[in-house]
Amino acid sequence: MKKIFLSIILVLLFGTQAFAESSLWKVEKGGNVMFLGGTIHLLRQSDFPLPVEFEKAYTASDLLVFETDPGKLNDPSTQQKLMLEAMYTDGSTIDSHLSAQTYQLLNEYCASSGIPLSKFQKFKPSIIALTITVIELSRLGVGQEGVDMFFYKLARRDNKVVEGFETIGQQIHLMVGMGEGNEDEFITYSIKDLESIKQKYGAIVDAWKSGDAKELNNQINAELKIKMPNLYRKLLTERNKNWLPMIEAYHKTPEKEFILVGAAHLVGEDGIVEALRQKGYKVEKL
DSSP states (O other): OTTHHHHHTTTOOOOOSOOSSOSEEEEEETTEEEEEEEEOSSOBGGGOSOOHHHHHHHHHOSEEEESSOGGGTTOHHHHHHHHHHHBOSSSOOGGGGSOHHHHHHHHHHHHHHTOOGGGGTTBOHHHHHHHHHHHHHHTTTBOSOOHHHHHHHHHHHTTOEEEESSOHHHHHHHHHTTTTTOHHHHHHHHHHHHTTHHHHHHHHHHHHHHTOHHHHIIIIIIHHHHHOHHHHIIIIIHHHHHHHHHHHHHHTSSSOEEEEEEGGGTSSTTSHHHHHHHTTOEEEEO
């Protein structure tokens, strides 16, 4: 699940001490300034403290903008909405939505990894894949919080305004629908990628720490774009296109914004950084 799901989660990226560069950009045009921070949504404790550039951007900003409001993610009502969409309501189970071969692959992987697939029989493919990914990441010491939640908590403490590009409902619908229509392909590719999750995660962390945008794009986006172009479009290009006018609107306000989204959205030829440059903004790495 993880060149795709490192791409997804860690699209749907970490931090440590200061480096020559970081995954953070300063955007300027017409005398206005904002900051774009590429995040990793889940971190290890050893990845803190975060790069000093992120801390400086936070201090200089009046308003923080996330993919969605992080504070609502653990709200009981959000969990209830997720469960309603995540499970089959027609009485069917995951085996009836996969081919026999794909279900066997999933069952064998879970058995070999000590993951009780029997507990997830009523869940849709994307939720099973994400759950397995989180379990595997937790075995690497990855916790449930990352860059986004770190700065969200600081913003709440400091009474800074927090906003999001998408509603919780939009995020849930996106998450649940990732494998819809190509369940076999989605599960098969995800499981195969899980076999290299340790190496993949480490490579993404290293690229994020050093601000290597090219390597981040290679690690997170490149294969997803080739192997699952529809999912790439749904997760990245369509959302980037939707967010771009919002980013431009924020940039015109007197406040200084700090926009924090998954690093996959910022890098590469389809990323937000390149789109802003094409529109005449001065975008420089910090």
